[in-house]
Structures are given as C-alpha cells and as structure tokens.
Amino acid sequence: MATLLAFHAHPDDEVLLTGGTLARAADEGHRVIVVVATDGVMKSVAEGGTTRMNELRAAAAVLGVARVEHLGYADSGHGKDLYPDPPDRMRFVRASTEEAAARLAAILREEQVDLLLSYxxxxxxxxxxxxxxxxxxxxxxxxxxxxxxxxxxxxxIDVRRYAGQKQRALAAHHSQISGDGRLSAVARVLVRLPAPVFGRLLGREWYVEAK
Ligand SMILES: [Zn+2]
Structure with a gap:
C-alpha cells in the first residue's frame, strides 16, 4: 500500500481537481493525505473564521482522506490586486518558496509519502x-x-465510479456553493446534477508526470 499526498492551494480544490482520484486511492487501501497551502481565507483567522477548513475536513471525510493539514498561509486572492497580508499571517504568494517547501517536506518525510500530487x-x-x-x-x-x-x-484516471462521492464532497463546501461569484453558480449546478451526468462531466482526472 502506498501513501499519497495531494497538495492544494485552497479548500475545495481537493474535490474539483483530484476528488475522484483520492476517493479511488482510499478505496483501494492507500493512505491519502491532503495538505492545503492556504485556508481559503483572505482575512485573519479571527475575522475570517474556520468555516472553509471545516468544510475541507467534511469533504475529506467523504473522500476517505486520512489526514488534512494546512501549511498556515492566507489566501492571496485572484483579483488584479494583491492585498497586504492580514495581521496574523502571510499570504501564500509572498511566502518564501524554501520555507513553505520545508513545511511540506516535513510532512512528506513524516508520512514517508510515495506519491505527491501537485500542479x-x-x-x-x-x-x-x-x-x-x-x-x-x-x-x-x-x-x-x-x-x-x-x-x-x-x-x-477514470473516476466515474466515484462520481457520487466526489459530488457529496463538493456539497460539503457550503460557503463556496452559497457564494455569489460565478464559480459558486457553477458549483450549485454541479451539486444538483444527477450523479451519472456529474460523472460524465467530472468523471476523469488527468495528471502529468513531473520529471
Ligand atoms: Zn484554488
């Protein structure tokens, strides 16, 4: 059995980009770990709360993920402007690559990870x-x-068999689905689709080997 770690930017990326693969790997008996660089929150933890990390944990449970970790950075946002850091932590994009990589490498070593999924x-x-x-x-x-x-x-990876799980994991990200952005509207449509249709749309995931 292998240990697989999926490294993601924000809560909900784990479902949208790798949900079926993670569900399949867990189902086949592998240890699956999700690490997010940011908690998906632009503000300080005191202001922004822990909703998105809680949603990530709920989604991870649906997918069979054994462990969830956050590297401790704030969301950098995707608008034109990069905002100043919140008072309690740095935005991920401003972090030293070396320092962030050391945090992730500590988990890779501790877990003796065989396979790292990244972008x-x-x-x-x-x-x-x-x-x-x-x-x-x-x-x-x-x-x-x-x-x-x-x-x-x-x-x-054909993950059509895991489409139902992927869809339920996506539904765990309530705050994203109830938002008013375009992605939220798309997510709302996705979670309401009949499972076979969802599977046809999101039932395959692709990976490129890093050499
Ligand atoms: Zn993201």
Missing part, C-alpha cells in the same frame, strides 16, 4: 496561489526525495 507550472488555471503550489510542491519533493510518480497512478 503544473501554470497552476491549472493561473491563480497566483496555484502557480505557487507548483513551485513549492516541486521544491518540497526534491527536499524530501518523495516524488515517485507512480505505477499505481496512471496519467488519466
């Missing part, structure tokens, strides 16, 4: 925190010598 150089869609996940993930893998892009995981 491509564009971070999937260019969000500054996602691009940073790519840099930090690559560096942490080098520090911990953990990256063994796997035999167990192929590059194109």
């Amino acid at each position: 491509d150089p564009n971070g999937g869609y260019g969000h500054r925190d996602h691009v940073k996940v790519h840099e930090v993930g690559r560096r942490a893998a080098a520090l911990a010598k953990a990256y063994s892009p796997g035999k167990a995981i192929t590059h194109r």
